[in-house]
Amino acid sequence: MNSISLTLTTKEDKGVLDEITDVLSNHGINISYVHLYVKDDVGTLNLELDNVNQLDELIDDLKSKDFILDIEIHGSLNDIFGKRILIFGGGAQVSQVAVGAITEADRHNIRGERISVDTIPLVGEKNIAEAVDAVNRLPRVNALVLAGSLMGGSITETVRKLKEKHKELIVITLNMPGSVTTEADLIVTDPIQVGVMAVMAVASTAVFDIKRLKGNNKF
Amino acid sequence: MNSISLTLTTKEDKGVLDEITDVLSNHGINISYVHLYVKDDVGTLNLELDNVNQLDELIDDLKSKDFILDIEIHGSLNDIFGKRILIFGGGAQVSQVAVGAITEADRHNIRGERISVDTIPLVGEKNIAEAVDAVNRLPRVNALVLAGSLMGGSITETVRKLKEKHKELIVITLNMPGSVTTEADLIVTDPIQVGVMAVMAVASTAVFDIKRLKGNNKF
Numbered sequence: 001m002n003s004i005s006l007t008l009t010t011k012e013d014k015g016v017l018d019e020i021t022d023v024l025s026n027h028g029i030n031i032s033y034v035h036l037y038v039k040d041d042v043g044t045l046n047l048e049l050d051n052v053n054q055l056d057e058l059i060d061d062l063k064s065k066d067f068i069l070d071i072e073i074h075g076s077l078n079d080i081f082g083k084r085i086l087i088f089g090g091g092a093q094v095s096q097v098a099v100g101a102i103t104e105a106d107r108h109n110i111r112g113e114r115i116s117v118d119t120i121p122l123v124g125e126k127n128i129a130e131a132v133d134a135v136n137r138l139p140r141v142n143a144l145v146l147a148g149s150l151m152g153g154s155i156t157e158t159v160r161k162l163k164e165k166h167k168e169l170i171v172i173t174l175n176m177p178g179s180v181t182t183e184a185d186l187i188v189t190d191p192i193q194v195g196v197m198a199v200m201a202v203a204s205t206a207v208f209d210i211k212r213l214k215g216n217n218k219f
Numbered sequence: 220m221n222s223i224s225l226t227l228t229t230k231e232d233k234g235v236l237d238e239i240t241d242v243l244s245n246h247g248i249n250i251s252y253v254h255l256y257v258k259d260d261v262g263t264l265n266l267e268l269d270n271v272n273q274l275d276e277l278i279d280d281l282k283s284k285d286f287i288l289d290i291e292i293h294g295s296l297n298d299i300f301g302k303r304i305l306i307f308g309g310g311a312q313v314s315q316v317a318v319g320a321i322t323e324a325d326r327h328n329i330r331g332e333r334i335s336v337d338t339i340p341l342v343g344e345k346n347i348a349e350a351v352d353a354v355n356r357l358p359r360v361n362a363l364v365l366a367g368s369l370m371g372g373s374i375t376e377t378v379r380k381l382k383e384k385h386k387e388l389i390v391i392t393l394n395m396p397g398s399v400t401t402e403a404d405l406i407v408t409d410p411i412q413v414g415v416m417a418v419m420a421v422a423s424t425a426v427f428d429i430k431r432l433k434g435n436n437k438f
Contacts, residue, residue: 005353005356007356014237014241015237017236017237017240018233018234018236018237021236022233030256030257031255031256032256033253033254034252034253034254034255035252035253035356035358036250036253037249037250037251038249046356074352074353074356075349075353077353077356077357080349080350080353081339081350081353082339090325090328090329091325094321094325095317095318095321095322095325096318098314098317098318098321098336098338099314099315099317099318102313102314102317102338102340103314103340105339105340106309106310106313106314106340109309109339109340109341109342110309110342114339115339115340116337116338116339117317117337117338117339117340118335118336118337118338119317119321119335119336119337119338120300120301120324120328120333120334120335120336121321121322121324121325121328121334121336122328123328123329130294130299131299131300133293134224134293134294134296134299134300137224137226137254137265137293137296138296139254
């Protein structure tokens with residue numbers, strides 16, 4: 001067993017978070033995501049954990065702490081929602097890119113892949129640049145598709161910085177005026193096809209390898 | 220100023236997380252989301268914070284800790300990606316529901332709303348039930364749309380439990396055979412319309428109030 005998700009219900013007290021992270025690090029476990037909230041002095045902590053090799057012993061060690069009220073074990077969000085393709089843009093195109101991506105993801109997910117297609121319709125240079133900047137703060141993102149008819153300026157600059165921080169991220173754009181295409185790994189004219197190709201680029205059930213396109217990435 | 224996002228770069232050391240949560244709780248701040256990872260003894264902590272009233276003092280207090288290497292201030296993910304509509308289902312329908320939702324969200328987002336439309340194409344009772352169970356562990360979810368042609372059994376049971384835990388969640392289904400429609404707040408036959416109505420149900424820029432439909436929720 002490697003990745004799991006735990007939901008811990010705890011008494012809200014000083015040092016609780018620290019004791020939990022101690023137990024996890026003693027087991028050599030990586031925390032990839034934490035979502036916590038506190039209500040009426042009871043804390044709920046959703047933890048995504050990688051490298052969990054001895055689940056029973058981990059649960060025993062957590063149960064030995066008197067501030068732990070309840071433990072639920074779930075499949076990891078990585079396993080359930082899988083790789084994540086983000087689509088940002090506005091108007092007619094963004095929903096058509098989503099059709100291509102969702103239809104193609106359906107075909108791969110049937111064969112055992114897990115690919116999510118997450119979209120926000122947005123217009124305006126500032127709004128889109130802010131969303132691009134936030135990609136690095138979202139979990140599980142494999143590819144970003146920019147689905148607009150004109151993107152440049154601070155969007156291009158933000159994509160460049162994002163790619164420096166997130167070296168594995170694949171950036172795909174529609175073929176459009178504006179400088180953003182200079183930062184794209186792949187430029188595609190047809191909105192349905194750009195969605196399909198984004199899924200092919202991240203699916204391990206596909207033979208398409210975007211790294212082999214260098215110098216010939218415009219379709 | 221109310222909701223913000225901070226990215227803290229820290230030395231990785233025992234007690235760091237606890238000292239940070241201490242500073243935040245001294246300011247009366249709620250942590251709604253934490254995403255952390257550690258690499259080469261440097262920790263990166265993305266924090267979504269609510270109820271931040273004195274940002275300058277908060278930053279000063281954090282900077283006074285010698286384990287803090289860097290602080291970046293961002294807009295909150297709540298403000299950037301906003302309310303979240305999830306669409307689960309497979310085949311022809313899931314992408315058409317997404318078209319309705321994305322197109323309608325585009326129209327609301329242009330007027331200042333922020334609504335995201337997040338999709339995973341999935342088939343199989345067990346897979347969909349597992350994804351429904353995981354909804355409670357995702358941030359910012361306002362509505363769940365089940366876009367299939369037959370859903371019941373453990374999916375229905377999981378939807379029922381999810382609604383007990385997450386009382387504000389709106390559950391919308393396509394009109395289909397299978398017991399899942401018994402748990403729906405709204406049942407819609409047309410896939411484009413179900414997407415549109417999901418957005419109308421969560422948008423504060425819309426006049427549609429799903430609570431007023433009780434007893435007449437099938438279209």
